[in-house]
Structures are given as structure tokens and as C-alpha cells.
Amino acid sequence: MGKNPEPRGVRVAIGPQHPALKEPESFSVLLAGEKILESGVRLGYNHRGIEKACEERTYVQDLYLIERICGICSHSHSTAFISAVEEIAGLEIPRRAKYLRMLIGELERVHSHLLWLGVAGHEVGFDTLLMYTWRDREVVMDLLAALTGNRVNYGVNTMGGVRRDVSEDQKKQVLTAVDILEERTKYYIGVATQETTLIQRLSGVGKLNHEDAIHLGAVGPTARASSVKRDVRKDDPYLAYDEIPFNVVTSDHNDIYGRAVVRCLELMESYNMIRFIIANMPEGPIAVKAPRKVPAGEAISRYEAPRGEDVHYVRANGSEKPERVKVRAPTLANVQVVSHMLKDGYLADLPIVVAAIDPCFSCTDRMIAVAGDMAAINMGGTAFPGCADAGSKARATWEQVRQHGIEFYRRRGVDFARLNETFTAGGR
Amino acid sequence: MKRPGRMFHEVMRSMFRKAATVRYPFVKVQMPARFRGRLKFDASKCIGCKLCMKDCPSGAITIQKVGDKRFEAVFDFARCMYCAQCVDTCPKKALEATGEFELAQLDRGKLIVTFKNDCPVAAAAAAPAGTATATATAPEPKSDAHE
Amino acid sequence: MHWSSILWALFQILIFPGLLFLVALALAAEFVDRKLYARLQNRLGPPWFQPLADLIKLLAKQEVVPDLADKFMFVVTPMFALTAAVTASFYIPIWSHQALCSFPGDVIVVLYLLTIPTITFFLGGWYSRSVYSMIGAARSIMQLFAYEIPLFLAILAPALLAGTWSLSGMSLFYAHRPLLSLLNLLGLAIALVALLGKLERVPFDAPEAETEIVAGSFTEYSGRLLALFRLAIDVEMVVGASLLAAVFLPFGMDFGPVAGFGLYLAKILAVISMLSLMRTLFARLRLDQMINFCWQIAAPLAFVQLMADLVAKGTIARGVMIP
Incomplete structure (x- = not known):
């Protein structure tokens, strides 16, 4: 025989254009009857070149561009970006501004989670839930419009x-x-x-146990539903989240039902946080004067978007425009979990499993070109093991890139191998 | 505790309530006071500093000098993303965001609007659309080259 | 004699109470269903002419037959679906105890005629040769085996009690013994649920689950052919509701044609409202869950109904209970 025989089944393409997906992304599943044998995800249908475009605009202009990375967590991206810029510029924003940013952030979480609940209902054919949640979501949308001037891109x-x-x-x-x-x-x-009927469709579907959630690097409600107590607002408080009392909601259901429960309970937490913010809003100015040019430097900023941890990296070179902007949207961290969750599931569960991570594919798509001469990406001066002798046509495997990344940071004093252990041990 | 038909009461109540649907084109929607809609330009206040042009993320504004201390603005509302940064930037408050949001047009030219002495004139009406577009976009590469 | 009777038969088949009347009724039923569904969801819903407008729009559109599809089967199946659904209506008593056509055993014929649309969904989907259509087709046929048994049992149980296999006969039997039809309420509930499966509506709409397989069997259909399929489903809804009304709600057929017709409309309105309410209240079940539900809950309950009817028949035969 020799080679493994190709598994028998029907290959079904879900996407890039499919009613289950609100944005183009390609899921390919191999079916045996209704059962999924294999699945694959292909990203990249939505690449918009936003990071590159940011390098050609001033910081003020970038703010509005970054906000348009995502239509739902627009404030998350814009806050993450501007926090990084302010860190480089050494700006300390007034406390009232911090509270206002948190207020909009929590209102955004409310509208995002309500949206998710409706989408989840729609994916399992429960359109009544969709209609009701979205009707009530209008309350927070109108509120955001009244506070900021727009329903979606707050520009605040x-x-x-x-x-x-x-x-x-x-x-x-x-x-x-x-x-x-x-x-x-x-x-x-x-x-x-x-x-x-709803519980039947959600419970026991899209299983992701605690260990897998950590190893696959899940973030946000997806991780928290597998009892991974990971929330940037608590772990690494930004703005003034260290002043606000709130609980990190987790669940040990490890399935979509758990994710629904986590999101619903997070809504309740957000309401209390909003009340606290309103009650304790400090007086004072809402902004400090900011320079147009930002001194050279770099910063990483983390933000707990409704979908999970959002990471922005900004490198400034002293001009009005950033030299490099890098965005890691939460969906990128969660999308690899999807294939894992689909395994041995049913085709009927695919839409809700994908929807359960609350995906935002257009936020996710970035381009990484790993091709051609290895020296081009050989940042730390060390050659890739096994690549150095292969000439200019060599390509690095994912494992090589990963090892390279670990080595690169170890030389700078960050040991990811050890960090991983502490997360695994103390994460629960 | 599982209950099939959990939404029964809510659903039946809806039968006797007014529908949440807003009959939009027939019933006009009022935007909140802070809404960032179509921009308005007051030519008499403009000092020609062109800071709005510089800050506009989508290059939708062109300020032209038409005489001694007299300026007029060309807005391309097809490019504008309604962030109203220009309103914040303007040191003389010559710009203002209105609540107007019904901006859809079949003709792109109608979205390029020239503001002269407080009264907006659609470029398509004042001049052929092609020339209006040319005047709106032509100064851009020049100003880039200066910097 | 010849010409006038043939013309009268043609009038009955094509216009009233045949095709044209049924189509009008079907469009009205679709409107009621959609409007009610919307109102239950706190929405406004479509205007009254929307189903007709949709139909006209679809009829005017170009139809595309996929290259890989079996052309003949692809085109023929929608027509079969509509024909079968319309034919079934001729055997169902509407405003009097006498249906348009009737013979002993027509209840079986009606049930089988109502199965044909599902078979055509399967064939149409299968011969479309698109992967979504084929999955939808397979789901249609699997679902058929799940709901058909409870539906047949639920409808045959009253027939057993009435001692006739003719719908007109059943209608006559229960009209004179209205109390006995109360015995069949469980059957009505089961038949309603099974009808949801037959019409492929939430919670049993796995065969055309939009978010999973686009539109199931109908994915490749467009234009007139799609219009025919949609019309067939609407007619099936009306005929199914009429069947349930004739079997389980045989009241007030003695008040003359006008009152009888009004009551008939009220009855099918009630059945259609129940269908809309159920589609509002539930999430879509997965196919395995649907089959489990039908075999583990609906079918045993239908057997209970059957037993109840058998016991009642025995007691009536012995003269214990003569309502």
C-alpha cells in the first residue's frame, strides 16, 4: 500500500461565499454522510492592506482607518492603537478621558455580545431570537450614536x-x-x-477542553468558556480597569452553550461596570494637547475586545507617520480553534461552531510572505536551522519560524517556553 | 430546567404590541444632535490654513484660494468617511457636521460639492462633472511633493 | 350531456375549487404565515400582495439549468410537485361532507399524493448534481422516513374509529359524533408536528437549512421552476391544513355552502397559525435529533392514539357508548 489512502467522503466547500458566513472565508470539510472527517480553514479573502496604508498616513488619519478594521469592535482597535501611540509619545491622558474610553468600550461590548446572541440564534435556525436581540440592541446602538455621533464608527x-x-x-x-x-x-x-431546542443545538457542540484552549491559544469568551481565566482587563489592566470592580466570567461547559452563557453573563458584568463608570466619572479635561510628531520608539498595546485579546504594535520614527503598525485581531487567535472544534462534528453544526468564536474575518486578514531568500526575514542574525544551506529558494516551515521566534525573544530576555508553562499551570 | 417554547409569552405579547419596525422612507428618522453627517462650510470664517485638508483621512477636502483672503472649499462626499476630524481641526470653526445622512446619489458628480459664500453649489450644476473632479484631486500630489 | 359535464369538470379542476382557487388560497396562506411570523417577532411583515409579487417576479426571471444536471428530471420535478399537491385537494371535503371526488380508500391516496412533493424535492435536488442540493436531497428523504410514520398513524387512527377509509365518510361519521373527535386531539397535535416536517419548516427545516446547505434541494433552481416549487409547498401547506381540518375538526359542515366555506377558512387559518407559531418558537433541530424525536416521541404517541381509537371502537361496537 505505502501511502495512506485518501479518506473517502464528499468534500464540501463552505465559503468563500456562503449564507452561513457574513464575510468571505473558506472552510472546506470532508464529509462522510453528515459527519465531518476533516476540515480546513483558508484565510486571506479579505486582505485590505490596512497596515501598509497606516504607514502612509499621519497618526490622526490612521486613527480613523484603524477604526474601520472592524465594524463591531471599532473602538477596541482604535483604543489599542492610540494607547500604543500615546505610550511612545509619553502622553498621560486625563482620567476622565480614560473613563470615557472605558464607557464606550463597555457599551461596545454590550452591542457586540447582543449581536452575537442574535447571530447564534440565526445560525441554528432560531430567527426569533435574532429578531428580538437585535431589536433590543438598537437601544445601545442609539445610545452610542447619541454619545459619539455614529452608531458604528464612534470616532471618539x-x-x-x-x-x-x-x-x-x-x-x-x-x-x-x-x-x-x-x-x-x-x-x-x-x-x-x-x-x-436551543440547548440541544448548543450543548455538547464544538467541544474545546481546557488544555486545548490553552495550547491552541484561544482568547476571549471562547477561552473563558473552557475555564481559562484570561482577560486583559484583569491580567494587564489598561485605561482604568484596575479601578473598576468586576468579575472575569468563566464557564466549565467547554462547548458553545458555555460560550453563550459566558457572553450573557459578561453582559451583566458590563452593565454593572457602566453604572460604576457613570457614578465615578472624574471631573476634568477630556484631552491633553498632543504633538503631531511622535518620537522614535515602539510599543505594544493589548486590549480586551468583545471577541478576545486584541494586540497592536506600533513603531514610530519621529515623523508624523508611523513606521510600522501591526494588528493581531482576536479572531486570528481563535480561528485555528475552529478546525479542532469541527473534528468529528456534524455538518449541521458547522455554522454555529464557526459563529461561536464570534469571527471577524476582515479584521483578521493580514499578509505574511515567507518565501525566497531566508536572509530577508532573518532578523536576529541567526540563520534558520536547516535553511542556511538550501540556497535562496529555501522556505521556512511553520515549526522553523516558531523556533526562530522563540530563539529571537530568548536572546532578548523573554523566555516563551517558560511563560507557556506558567500559563498552563496557573491559568485555571 | 428545560422548557420547550420558552419564548411563548413574549412572542404572544408581541402580537398586540406595535411593531418595532420603523417605516423608514415614509417616516423620517431624526439623528441625534452629535451626529456626524454631511459637512457644512462657512467660507466667511475660513482663513485658508488648510489644516483640514492635511488631517482629512480620505482626502475629501480641497480648499482653494479665489481672491484676497477669500477661500472656497470643494468637498468630495463620495470619499468623505464622516469622521468630522476636520471640524475638530479647524481653528476658526468654519466647518460643521450636520445631521443630514441621506446622501446616496446615482451620479458621482453630485457628491462633489463646492461651497462658495455660504451657499453650496453642486459641481455638476456649476461645471461639467469631469472638470470639477479634476480641480478637486489635482492639488493633492503637489502638496505631497512640497513635504 | 357530454360537453356540459366535461366543461363543468374542467371548470372544477382548473378554476374552482381546483388549480386557480388553490393557488389563490396558497398565496393567501403564505401571506398569513409570513405576516404572523413577523408579528410574532415584533416586526411589521410584508404587505398582502407580497407572495403574489414574489411569484410574478420569479415567473419573469430567467431560469438556469446547470450543465451537470439531468435536464429532463430537473425541469419535470417541480411540475410533478405542484400537480400532486393540487390533485390531493380533490379528495378532501371542504365545505360539505362530500369531496370533489371520493372513493373508499381515498385517505391513503391523499397521504401518498402528499408524499410525492417530498419525493420530487429529493429527485430535483439529486439531479441538480450540486453538492448542497444532494445533501439537501438526502436529508429530505431521511426526514421523510421519520415524520411519515407518525403522520400516517395519527391520520389513520381516526379512520379506524370511523370504520371507513374515505375522507368524506370520516367527515360524515365525526360530524354526527362530535364528541368522538375530541378523542383525536393527541392525533391532531402529532399531525401538526409531522406537517411541519412535511413542509420542511423550522424546527424541521434541516433539508433546506439556509446557513448550512444554502437552500438544500432548491439551491440550483431559479425562475419559473423555483416558482413552481415554492407554489407547490404553499399548496401543500393549504392541502395539509385542509386534511387536518377535515379529519380532526369536522364541525359545522351542515350549515350550507357559505357558512361551511367560512368555517373551512377559519379552520385552515387556525392550523396555519399553529404552524407559524411553532416555527417562531423553536430552533432548527439537527437531522439526527429530528429523527430521534419522531421515532422516540411522536411515533409512540401516535401509537397511543391508535390504541385509544381501537378501545373506543370496541366500546362503541358493544353499545356501551353511543354519543
Whole structure:
């Protein structure tokens, strides 16, 4: 025989164009009847060249471009980016600005999670849930429009603070809206945890156990539903999250039901946080004067977007424009979990398994070219093992790139191997 | 505790409630006061510093000098992303974001609007669309080359 | 005698209460279903002419037959679906105890005629040769085996009690013994659920689950052929509702044609409303869950119904209970 025989089955392409996907992405599954034997994900249908475009615009202009990376977590990306820039520029933004950024951030989480609940309902054919959650989501969308001037791209951040203040009237408006939303969310928690047909579709589907969640690097609610207590707001507080009391919601269901529960309970946490923010809003200016040119330097900023940890890297060179901007959207961390979760599942569960990570594919697509001369990407002066002698046509394997990355950082004093151990041990 | 048909009460109640749907084109929607819609330009306040042009993320604004201390603005609303950064940037408050949001047009030329002495004139009406586009985009590479 | 009777038969088949009337009723039923579904979801819903507008739009559109598809089967199946659904209606009593056509054993014929649309969904999907269509086709046929047994049992049980295999006969039997039809309420519930499966609606819409396999069997269909399929499903909904009304709700057929017709409309409206309500309340079940539900819950309950009817028949035969 020799070679392994090709597994018998029907190959079905879900995407790049498919009603289950709100954005183009390609999932290819090998089916035996309704059962999934193999699955593969292919990214890259949405590459927009945003990182490169950022290098050709000033910081102020980049802010609005970065905001358009994602239509749902627009504030997350813009805050992550501007935090990195402010760190390089050595700007300390006023406390009131921090609170305002958190307020918009939490409101954004509310609208994103409500959106997810509706999408999850739609993917399992429960359109009634979609209609009701999205109807109630209008409350927070209208609120965001009233506070910032737009329903989606809030444009509230600026270098050195925020652009829009919150008046006393608006504070009351926020509190009223939060009361309405809290009552509605309680109802949806009831629906999600009691409706038989919904539980049948969510429970035990898309299993991801605790160890796999850590090893595959899941982030956000996807990880927290596998009882990985990982939340940037707690682990590495940015803005003023260290001043706000809140719980990191986790669940040990390890399935989509758990992810739904985590998101619903996070909504309740967010309502309390919003109330705290409104009650403890410090007085003072909302922005400090910021220079147009940012001194040379680099910074990484982490932000807990509704979908998980969002990482932005900015390198400045002293001019008005950044030299390099790198965005790691949470979906990129979660998308490799999807293939794992699809294994031995049913075709019928594919849409909801994909939707359960709350994917945002257009945020995710970046380009990495690993081809041609290895010297071109040989940043640290060491050649790739096994590549040095292969001439200019050599390509690095993923394992080589990974080892290279670990080596590169070890020489700079960061030991990822040890860091991984501590996460595995202390993560729970 | 599982209950099939958990949403029964809610669903039945909806039958007797007003639909949440807004009959949009027939019922006009009021935007909130802070809404960042179509921009308005007050030519009498403009000092020609061109900071708005510099900050505009999508290159939608062109400020032209038409006489001694007299300026006019050409806005390309097809390019504008309605961030209203120009409104914040303007030191003389010559720009203002309005609540107008119904901007869809079949003719791109109608989205290029020249503001002269406070009264907006659609470029397509004032001049052929092609020339208006040319004046709107031509100064860009020049200003880049200067820097 | 010849010409007038043939013309009368043609009028009955094509216009009233045949094709044209059924199509009008089917479009009205689709409107009621959509409007109710929307209102239950706190939405506005479509205007009354929307189903007709959709139909006209589809009829006017170009139809594309895929290269790989079996042309003949692809084109013929939608027509079969519609024909079968319309034919079934001739045997169902509507406003009087007498259906348009009737013979002993027509209840079996109606049930089989109502199976034909599902078979055509399978064939149409299978011969489309698209992977989504084929999965949808396979799901259709698997689902057929799941809901058909409870549906047959639920409808045959009342027939057993009535001692006739004719729908008109059953209608007459229950009209004179209205209390006995209360015995069949469980059967009505099972038949309603099975009808959801037959119409491939939520929670049993796995064969055309939009988010999984696009539109199942109908993925490759467009234009007139799709219009025919959609019409067939609507007609099937009306005929199915009429069947349930005739078997389980045989009241008020003695008040003359006008009142009888009004009552008939009220009855199918009630059945269609129940179908819409159920589609609002539930999430789509996976195929294995659907089959488990049908075999583990619906089929045993249908057997209970059958037993109840048998016991009732025995007691009536011995003269214990004569309502």
C-alpha cells in the first residue's frame, strides 16, 4: 500500500461565499454522510492592506482607518492603537478621558455580545431570537450614536484623550438604557438556558477542553468558556480597569452553550461596570494637547475586545507617520480553534461552531510572505536551522519560524517556553 | 430546567404590541444632535490654513484660494468617511457636521460639492462633472511633493 | 350531456375549487404565515400582495439549468410537485361532507399524493448534481422516513374509529359524533408536528437549512421552476391544513355552502397559525435529533392514539357508548 489512502467522503466547500458566513472565508470539510472527517480553514479573502496604508498616513488619519478594521469592535482597535501611540509619545491622558474610553468600550461590548446572541440564534435556525436581540440592541446602538455621533464608527478617540464629553443628561440616558438592557438580558439568559431546542443545538457542540484552549491559544469568551481565566482587563489592566470592580466570567461547559452563557453573563458584568463608570466619572479635561510628531520608539498595546485579546504594535520614527503598525485581531487567535472544534462534528453544526468564536474575518486578514531568500526575514542574525544551506529558494516551515521566534525573544530576555508553562499551570 | 417554547409569552405579547419596525422612507428618522453627517462650510470664517485638508483621512477636502483672503472649499462626499476630524481641526470653526445622512446619489458628480459664500453649489450644476473632479484631486500630489 | 359535464369538470379542476382557487388560497396562506411570523417577532411583515409579487417576479426571471444536471428530471420535478399537491385537494371535503371526488380508500391516496412533493424535492435536488442540493436531497428523504410514520398513524387512527377509509365518510361519521373527535386531539397535535416536517419548516427545516446547505434541494433552481416549487409547498401547506381540518375538526359542515366555506377558512387559518407559531418558537433541530424525536416521541404517541381509537371502537361496537 505505502501511502495512506485518501479518506473517502464528499468534500464540501463552505465559503468563500456562503449564507452561513457574513464575510468571505473558506472552510472546506470532508464529509462522510453528515459527519465531518476533516476540515480546513483558508484565510486571506479579505486582505485590505490596512497596515501598509497606516504607514502612509499621519497618526490622526490612521486613527480613523484603524477604526474601520472592524465594524463591531471599532473602538477596541482604535483604543489599542492610540494607547500604543500615546505610550511612545509619553502622553498621560486625563482620567476622565480614560473613563470615557472605558464607557464606550463597555457599551461596545454590550452591542457586540447582543449581536452575537442574535447571530447564534440565526445560525441554528432560531430567527426569533435574532429578531428580538437585535431589536433590543438598537437601544445601545442609539445610545452610542447619541454619545459619539455614529452608531458604528464612534470616532471618539483622539491623540491625548477623547473628542466627545458626556453631559449630565447623557449620563441619565445611559443609566436608563442600561436598566432596560439589563432586564432584557436577564430574559435572554432565561431563553438561552431553558429553551429545549436551543440547548440541544448548543450543548455538547464544538467541544474545546481546557488544555486545548490553552495550547491552541484561544482568547476571549471562547477561552473563558473552557475555564481559562484570561482577560486583559484583569491580567494587564489598561485605561482604568484596575479601578473598576468586576468579575472575569468563566464557564466549565467547554462547548458553545458555555460560550453563550459566558457572553450573557459578561453582559451583566458590563452593565454593572457602566453604572460604576457613570457614578465615578472624574471631573476634568477630556484631552491633553498632543504633538503631531511622535518620537522614535515602539510599543505594544493589548486590549480586551468583545471577541478576545486584541494586540497592536506600533513603531514610530519621529515623523508624523508611523513606521510600522501591526494588528493581531482576536479572531486570528481563535480561528485555528475552529478546525479542532469541527473534528468529528456534524455538518449541521458547522455554522454555529464557526459563529461561536464570534469571527471577524476582515479584521483578521493580514499578509505574511515567507518565501525566497531566508536572509530577508532573518532578523536576529541567526540563520534558520536547516535553511542556511538550501540556497535562496529555501522556505521556512511553520515549526522553523516558531523556533526562530522563540530563539529571537530568548536572546532578548523573554523566555516563551517558560511563560507557556506558567500559563498552563496557573491559568485555571 | 428545560422548557420547550420558552419564548411563548413574549412572542404572544408581541402580537398586540406595535411593531418595532420603523417605516423608514415614509417616516423620517431624526439623528441625534452629535451626529456626524454631511459637512457644512462657512467660507466667511475660513482663513485658508488648510489644516483640514492635511488631517482629512480620505482626502475629501480641497480648499482653494479665489481672491484676497477669500477661500472656497470643494468637498468630495463620495470619499468623505464622516469622521468630522476636520471640524475638530479647524481653528476658526468654519466647518460643521450636520445631521443630514441621506446622501446616496446615482451620479458621482453630485457628491462633489463646492461651497462658495455660504451657499453650496453642486459641481455638476456649476461645471461639467469631469472638470470639477479634476480641480478637486489635482492639488493633492503637489502638496505631497512640497513635504 | 357530454360537453356540459366535461366543461363543468374542467371548470372544477382548473378554476374552482381546483388549480386557480388553490393557488389563490396558497398565496393567501403564505401571506398569513409570513405576516404572523413577523408579528410574532415584533416586526411589521410584508404587505398582502407580497407572495403574489414574489411569484410574478420569479415567473419573469430567467431560469438556469446547470450543465451537470439531468435536464429532463430537473425541469419535470417541480411540475410533478405542484400537480400532486393540487390533485390531493380533490379528495378532501371542504365545505360539505362530500369531496370533489371520493372513493373508499381515498385517505391513503391523499397521504401518498402528499408524499410525492417530498419525493420530487429529493429527485430535483439529486439531479441538480450540486453538492448542497444532494445533501439537501438526502436529508429530505431521511426526514421523510421519520415524520411519515407518525403522520400516517395519527391520520389513520381516526379512520379506524370511523370504520371507513374515505375522507368524506370520516367527515360524515365525526360530524354526527362530535364528541368522538375530541378523542383525536393527541392525533391532531402529532399531525401538526409531522406537517411541519412535511413542509420542511423550522424546527424541521434541516433539508433546506439556509446557513448550512444554502437552500438544500432548491439551491440550483431559479425562475419559473423555483416558482413552481415554492407554489407547490404553499399548496401543500393549504392541502395539509385542509386534511387536518377535515379529519380532526369536522364541525359545522351542515350549515350550507357559505357558512361551511367560512368555517373551512377559519379552520385552515387556525392550523396555519399553529404552524407559524411553532416555527417562531423553536430552533432548527439537527437531522439526527429530528429523527430521534419522531421515532422516540411522536411515533409512540401516535401509537397511543391508535390504541385509544381501537378501545373506543370496541366500546362503541358493544353499545356501551353511543354519543
